Amino acid sequence: MPTQIEILLDKIKNLEDELVDELQKQQEEFSYEISKRRIYFEEKVIARHKRYVKQLFSYISDAKLKHILSVPFIWICIIPIVLMDITISLYQEICFPIYGIPKVKRQDYIVFDRQYLNYLNIIEKINCFYCSYANGLFGYFQEIAGRTEQFWCPIKHAKRIKSLHSRYQKFIDYGDAETYRAKIEKTRHDFKDIK
Numbered sequence: 001m002p003t004q005i006e007i008l009l010d011k012i013k014n015l016e017d018e019l020v021d022e023l024q025k026q027q028e029e030f031s032y033e034i035s036k037r038r039i040y041f042e043e044k045v046i047a048r049h050k051r052y053v054k055q056l057f058s059y060i061s062d063a064k065l066k067h068i069l070s071v072p073f074i075w076i077c078i079i080p081i082v083l084m085d086i087t088i089s090l091y092q093e094i095c096f097p098i099y100g101i102p103k104v105k106r107q108d109y110i111v112f113d114r115q116y117l118n119y120l121n122i123i124e125k126i127n128c129f130y131c132s133y134a135n136g137l138f139g140y141f142q143e144i145a146g147r148t149e150q151f152w153c154p155i156k157h158a159k160r161i162k163s164l165h166s167r168y169q170k171f172i173d174y175g176d177a178e179t180y181r182a183k184i185e186k187t188r189h190d191f192k193d194i195k
Contacts, residue, residue, distance in 0.1 A: 003173075005169075006169060009164075009168070009169035010169075013169075030045070031044075031045045032045070032116075037107075038116070039113050039116040040116075041116070041118070046118050049117065049118035049119040050118050050119070051119075052119035053118065053119055053120070053121055054121055054124075055121065056121055056122065056123065059121055059123060059124070060123075074130075075130075077134070078130070078134075081133070081134055081137060084137070084141065085137055088140075088141055088144055089106075091144070092104060092144050095148075096147070099151050100189060101147050101148070101150075101151055101191065102147070102191050102194045104140060104143045104144050104147065106140055108140075109136045109137070109139040109140035109143065110132065110133060110136030110137060110140060111132060111136055112129060112132050112133075113132075114128035114129070114132060115128070115129065142165050143165065143166060143167075145165070146165035146166055146167040146168070147167055147191070149165075149167065150167040150170055150171070150187065150188065150190075150191075151188045151189075152188075154167075154170060154171040154172055154184070154187045154188065155171055155172050155173075155174060155180065156168065156171045156172065156173055156174045157174060158174040158175070170187060170190050171187070172184070172187060
């Protein structure tokens with residue numbers, strides 16, 4: 001019989017799925033469709049979007065000085081982000097087959113689609129590319145780490161944590177030594193819910 005925590009986690013997952021479905025309904029409202037990972041807008045929408053592009057000169061001249069001065073600090077982060085990407089992707093490629101853990105699909109986390117928005121200028125599109133890469137990558141990292149944690153240490157925390165990763169509901173309750181020893185091997189390999 002599922003515990004109250006498992007019931008709540010299932011509800012959260014169902015609500016997340018419902019939220020994604022609701023967000024997808026925007027396709028109808030904003031007249032676009034997705035085909036083979038590409039976004040297509042109706043011609044009249046493209047023309048309307050182009051009227052909202054902020055020209056580069058205006059974009060730069062309207063920017064606050066403090067924002068312009070912060071740009072190097074934002075972009076310097078790309079170096080450790082790319083190095084982490086290489087390191088963690090390599091870790092997954094080598095270790096996950098050894099442990100029998102299903103690999104995380106990058107494309108489920110790192111999504112580049114804002115370049116199809118004709119109301120963004122080139123600087124905005126580059127910034128969106130960077131944010132999509134970095135934030136998608138952190139989600140990708142979290143899923144890899146969550147699957148690793150499920151294999152090596154699938155124990156819930158006693159202290160409250162801010163956000164739970166997707167594998168946390170599979171973990172064994174904190175302090176439940178008997179269940180831990182009885183179910184550790186089963187829990188380590190319980191990835192049947194991954195599509």
